Amino acid sequence: MDGSGRWCGMPAWLFTVALMAFTVHIAQGEDPDTTPPNVTCTDVTTRPFLPNSFLGLNAGVEYTYEDSNPDPSGVTYNVTKGPSGDLFPPGPAPVTMYAVDIFDNEATCLFYVENTLTELPVNCPDLNRTVATDMGLPTYSYTPSIEASDVTKSTSGYRYHGGAVSVDPTTAIGSKLDVGTHLDTVLISDEVLSKTCIGYIVVQDTTPPNVTCTDVTTRPFLPNSFLGLGVGISYTYEDSNPDPSGITYNVTKGPGGDLFPPGRTPVTMYAVDIFNNRATCLFYVENTLTELPVNCPDLNRTVATDMGLPTYSYTPSIEASDVTKSTSGYRYHGGAVSVDPTMAIGSKLDVGTHLDTVLISDEVLSKTCIGYIVVQDTTPPNVTCTDVTTRPFLPNSFLGLGVGISYTYEDSNPDPSGITYNVTKGPGGDLFPPGRTPVTMYAVDIFNNRATCLFYVENTLTELPVNCPDLNRTVATDMGLPTYSYTLSIEASDVTKSTSGYRYHGGAVSVDPTTAIGSKLDVGTHLDTVLISDEVLSKTCIGYIVVQDIEKPSVTCPADITESSTNVIQYSANVSDNVGASVTYSPEPGSIFNPGVTTVSVVARDQAGLNDTCSFVVQVTTKLAVSVVVPCAVVLLVVFVIGFSVYYVKKSKERRKMKVSRTDGKQSSSTKTSDV
Incomplete structure (x- = not known):
């Protein structure tokens, strides 16, 4: 203690009170729980649907658990439970249950899990089968009819010991079985259980069938395809055992099968019974076609003389793709047809009517078709056109002229496809810049007589039709600096069109501020000017930047x-x-x-x-007598300790409030002393 009434920098009375509080807290301490739980358990049998898996005990039914502090995560076992856990063989298996309370006190209980199975729970596959004697032999060589993959479980939740089953027949593979019925016994097993399954093998004879066949003609709707013989009509089949897959041929039948040319084609029929006994029969398939079964395209046409010439240069009017079949089921030999006119391509035809003969053929058949070509005059149409202005909603697109309004067309033969232009019209067509753009209109009549007309398309825009983004913003000075380094507040993606149908020249807009990026702006208000432009037009947008100081000293x-x-x-x-x-x-x-x-x-x-x-x-500091300071402090300490100790025992809450109040009182007293 020094002359100011302090003990090691702490008031003596405060040190004493802290020591007493620590002593009382230690005296009131309690020991943790050391008593293990009290558990009981009973033996159980595996569930019928999971016969070799253990699903765990049920609380209150197959085990009990008593403890003042319950097990937070439940009981555990020395085995893995559940459908994917440990495998339990037939018979009782010992299992230990563990119960640990929240203070790590452990109790154990021994019980038995019984698997009551005595036979492998699988379904016997169908072992009954009928087989033929080996080719040219009076016996059948035994082979198993099933594999492990054919075995299915009768209890789906059963899991094979060893992971799989084996299939072992009692009859040796390759044993010779005579015609007749034979017992087939198979043992299905895993590493623990097994099951015996039986069936019967019936061995039958190998006599080939007796067949006859007659010649046939292809059907009218499939004239070069063979659809097969009709049983009892164009072929007969006699055998004690039926043909399992029907008769077959040395050709492919059906609409997608082999192609049959005109005339008679030899075909061999095969008949094989269920014992693989084979018989054959030869017959002929006849295709009676003499002409290619196609429809003649319309070869009649009217043409105009060539531009500036008195004649028409002959070109075929049809291609192979224009040819259609008169019999839809006919298939072209070679896969396609060719179209060959008898008139040489480029022949000069005067105005008038001319015979047009065309030979249509595939690799086997052909057909001759005729029509008439009428050659007409070559007078071009008479057209006029006027200048136009782009529409307000599509200010840089040209939508075309209006007939009878902005253009006229006169000709004895109408324009078959309408007028066209040397530019692409429409919302997705050519872009028109501000001002007047020359455009040429074309009009071509049905004889390819052409007329043109020049007009101007005017775009009246003088400013880029976009909405100015909001450039007003309030920013803070850069960290530690009295200024703000200028950055652009918008990008091209922030710009929207004031006319939605306007299309940017160059495909996009650029945003360029007049203030250099990084310029230092003092605290205050500054004008922010930005130029928005595409490759043709632009617009100036302004806003104000308010620079504020938000960094406190x-x-x-x-x-x-x-x-x-x-x-x-x-x-x-x-x-x-x-x-x-x-x-x-x-x-x-x-x-x-x-x-x-x-x-x-x-x-x-x-x-x-x-x-x-x-x-x-x-x-x-002032020099005060130690004899005055020390007695006052001692008296105050004794009075406080007695009062504090009584209330500490009664009410801990009042003790804390009293301590806060006493501390506040001391601080108030110190303040008053310094003001004197």
């Missing part, structure tokens, strides 16, 4: 001051700010301080009104 107080030689105290604090700040003290430096402890408050404030504060202590 930083003030650091000096260390606490203790002075015994004077009561006029000088001091200063360190202040920093990105823009600049003023500092105020309370009390001001150079003030006269009364003996005792005084708190000095410091406030730094910048131009934006942001501030930071700190404080430190100034202590002016």
Whole structure:
């Protein structure tokens, strides 16, 4: 204890109270739970649907658990439970159950899990079968009819011991079986259980069938395809065992099968019974066609003389793709047809009527078709056109002229496809810049007589039709700096069209600010001008940038001051700010301080009104007699300890409130002392 009534920097009475509180807390401590749970368990049998799996015990039915602190995660076992857990063989298997409470006290219980199976729970596959004697032999060589993959479980939840089953016939593979019925016994097993399955093998004879066949003609709707013989009509089949797959041929039958040319084609029929006994029969298939079964295309046509010439240069009017079949089921030999006119391509035909003969053929058959060509005059149409202005909703697109309004067309033969232009019209066509653009209109009559007309399309736009984005914004100065480094607040993707049908020249717009990126802007309001443009037009948009200072100043107080030689105290604090700040003290430096402890408050404030504060202590010391200070402190300590101890035992909550109140009282007393 020093002359100020402190013990090792702590008031003596406060140290004593803390020691007493620690002693009472230790006296009231309790030991943790060390009693293990009380558990019981009973033997169980595996479930019928999971006969070699253990699903766990049911609480309150197959086991009990008693403890003041329950097991937080449930009981566990020395085996893995569930449909994918440990496999349990037939008979009882010992299992240990573990129960651990929240204080790690463990109890165990031994019980038995019984698997009551005595036979492998599988379904016997169908082993009954009828077989033929081996080719040319009076016997059948035995082979198993099933494999392990053919075995299915009668209880789906059963899991094979060893992971799979084996299939073992009692009859040796290759054993010779005579015609007749034979017992077939198979043992199906895993590593623990097995099941015997039986069936019967019937061995039958190998006599080939007796067949006859007659010649046939192809059907009219499939004239070069063979559809097969009709049983009892164009072929007969006699055998004690029926043909399992029907008769077959040395050709492919059906609409997608072999092609049969005109005339008679030899075909061999095959008949094989269920014992693979084979018989054959030869017959002929006749195709009676003499002409290619196609429809003659319309070869009649009217043509115009060639441009500037008195004749027409002959070209065929049809191609192979224009030919259609008169019998849809006919298939072209070679896969396609050729079209060959008898008139040489390029022959000069005068105005008038001319015979047009065309030979249509595949690789086997052909057909001759005729028509007439009428050659007509070559007078071009008479057209006029006027200048137009683009529509407001599609200001840089040309939608075409209106007949009878912005153009006229006169000709004895109408324009078959309408007028055309040297530009692409429509919303997805050519782009028209501001001003007048020359366009040529074309009109061609049905004889390919051409007329043109020049007109102008005017785009009246003078400014890019876009909406100015909002450029007004408030920003903060850069961290630690008195200025803001300029950045652009919008991108091209922020620009929207004021006329939705306008299409940007070049496909997109660019956004260019007049203020250089990175320019330093002081606190205040600045004009922000941005030029939005495509490759032809532009628009100037403006806004205002308000630069604000949101970085508050930083003030650091000096260390606490203790002075015994004077009561006029000088001091200063360190202040920093990105823009600049003023500092105020309370009390001001150079003030006269009364003996005792005084708190000095410091406030730094910048131009934006942001501030930071700190404080430190100034202590002016005076020499006080130890004999006066010590007795007062001792008396206060004894009184406080007695009162505090009584209330600590009764009410811990009131003790905390009393401690806070007492502490506040001491601080108030100190403040009053420093003001004297």
